Amino acid sequence: MEPKIGAVAETLLERYGPYPDESAGPVLDQLVWFLLSTRTTVENCEAAYRALRDAFPGGWDQIAAAPEAALYAPLRPAGLFRSRARNLVATLGAIVERFGGTSLEALRSWSNRDIESFLTSLPGVGLKVARCTMLFGLGRPVFAVDAHIWRVTGRMGWHAFRGGAPSAAGADFLNRLIPDGVDVRSLHVNLIRLGREFCPAGAPRCAECPLAAFCAAGAVGCAARG
Ligand code: SF4
Numbered sequence: 001m002e003p004k005i006g007a008v009a010e011t012l013l014e015r016y017g018p019y020p021d022e023s024a025g026p027v028l029d030q031l032v033w034f035l036l037s038t039r040t041t042v043e044n045c046e047a048a049y050r051a052l053r054d055a056f057p058g059g060w061d062q063i064a065a066a067p068e069a070a071l072y073a074p075l076r077p078a079g080l081f082r083s084r085a086r087n088l089v090a091t092l093g094a095i096v097e098r099f100g101g102t103s104l105e106a107l108r109s110w111s112n113r114d115i116e117s118f119l120t121s122l123p124g125v126g127l128k129v130a131r132c133t134m135l136f137g138l139g140r141p142v143f144a145v146d147a148h149i150w151r152v153t154g155r156m157g158w159h160a161f162r163g164g165a166p167s168a169a170g171a172d173f174l175n176r177l178i179p180d181g182v183d184v185r186s187l188h189v190n191l192i193r194l195g196r197e198f199c200p201a202g203a204p205r206c207a208e209c210p211l212a213a214f215c216a217a218g219a220v221g222c223a224a225r226g
Contacts, residue, residue, distance in 0.1 A: 003158045004214050009182045012190035015210050019185040027104035028060060028095070030137030031119070034129045035088065040078045048078035060102035064092035087124030094122050104137075112140055127168055131175075141184045145171040148195030149188065155199060157216030164201070 024030055032052075037045040051074035056062040063071065071085035078084060092102055098118070099106055107115050112134065119130035131144035145153075150166040153159060153174060161170040178184060198209040204217070212218035 003156070003177060005158075005177065005179055005187075006182060008156070008211060008214050009187045009190075011210055011214070012194060013183070013186060016190045016193050017186075018183060019189050024137050024139075027107055027133065027137040028102060031091075031104060031122075031125070031129070031133045032060075032088065034132040034136075035091070035124060036075070036078050036084065037132075038126075038129065039080060044077050044079065048075050048081075048084075051075075051077060060092055064089065064096055064102055083124070090123040091125065108138060112142060115140070116142075127171055128166075131171070135185055135188060141178075143171075143175045143178045143184055144188055145174050146192065147201075148192045148199075149174075151201060152191055152195045152199045152211075155204065155217040156211065156214060 033045070033049055036048050036052075040048075052063070052071065053059075055070075055074040056066065066089065068082075068085040068089050071088060072081050075081040075084045075088075095102060095104060107118070110118075115134055115138065116127075116130050119125050119133060120127060128144055128146055131142045134140040134142045135144050145166045147165055150161075150170065151164070154161065158177060159170060159173055161167060161173070166174075178187070194209070194211060198205045198211075206212050206215070206218040209215070209218055
């Protein structure tokens with residue numbers, strides 16, 4: 001089935017609405033948020049991020065100079081708190097070394113390629129975190145792919161890659177597939193919402209799914225799900 005990405009994006013907008021058009025704040029805040037969001041729930045990420053900001057009123061400068069162990073308690077709600085603390089302190093150190101302070105605002109004038117290359121060089125920052133930071137923190141129209149988006153778009157027939165997590169090649173393939181003019185932030189968020197509501201890793205609810213008309217798996221009653 002030919003991907004009807006524009007129609008899918010419109011259908012999702014009708015159901016879930018657009019992503020709010022508001023300032024995301026400092027780029028570094030976004031990067032840390034997405035770093036904490038990996039392999040945990042939104043609620044636990046939020047709890048850890050708030051605890052971190054409350055524990056260090058001096059901001060990222062104070063955290064960059066702190067011993068890793070001082071980050072354990074605030075990061076504990078997100079799980080994996082030791083590795084998160086190690087990566088965060090190392091990432092902040094690398095940012096200070098590159099820019100002379102704990103700010104990523106200089107990235108706003110960089111090319112997408114250079115931003116992605118720099119962000120993915122930071123400890124613990126993978127392609128998904130880098131592209132989420134570019135999409136939501138810098139307003140760049142790059143399509144960040146998480147496990148929900150990977151699963152839903154695979155079932156819809158947009159790609160033939162298999163497995164539970166998107167490969168770099170698969171994420172690049174999907175990124176190139178998105179046509180100009182599509183609201184990429186809304187498509188990203190709304191596909192995740194659709195995935196959670198109708199198309200989880202277990203049995204999808206194709207009969208009720210608003211994307212069934214555009215979906216390879218839905219067209220055969222989910223017999224092809226996987
Ligand atoms: S029709 Fe079924 S398989 Fe396709 S996106 Fe919807 S729930 Fe998922």
